[in-house]
Amino acid sequence: GAGVSQSPSNKVTEKGKDVELRCDPISGHTALYWYRQSLGQGLEFLIYFQGNSAPDKSGLPSDRFSAERTGGSVSTLTIQRTQQEDSAVYLCASSLPGFHNEQFFGPGTRLTVL
């Protein structure tokens, strides 16, 4: 079956612009996660959605970052007024409900802020 898909695969934007990154999780996966991978660094947790529960936003680095999940499926990560330090690969993952289920990652969106 189809895995996690993300779009666009690459995004180049100018400092100060807003960007939207999209994630389509695996069908039936009610848990969805966003992570950020800076160049040569590990992955940093951003936000976690589980079903209809309020999302865990504890990893968002500033109020310029927000995310929503519509209909319990597709998610959009929005970065407002982008800064150069926002340049990174943004990864989305999904999993079945419950604890410690395997997280399946998408290929990521590479964001470059000029």
Place this chain on the structure above:
Amino acid sequence: QQQVKQSPQSLIVQKGGISIINCAYENTAFDYFPWYQQFPGKGPALLIAIRPDVSEKKEGRFTISFNKSAKQFSLHIMDSQPGDSATYFCAASWNAGNMLTFGGGTRLMVKP
């Protein structure tokens, strides 16, 4: 605050050798420790995972060793192959939240 520390940052191993990557964690609430493998341009993929009620788990050429008292765990890749060349990440999570806390990654190169 880096809660999971991973070493080495890079590793070169000859084909057929043993690759060893180490991780140490701080949060004693962690109760799930997966390892992820990432190839260039791809998202990470789960390789093997362990829970703290066992000290070792083996799947094929991959083994996790876990030392709860030392708060350390390691990945051993036996008979390393060029196709194993990738970046490896250790991670940890706990029941209060499913999000993964990742180590900084190890870039492994297996020379033929």
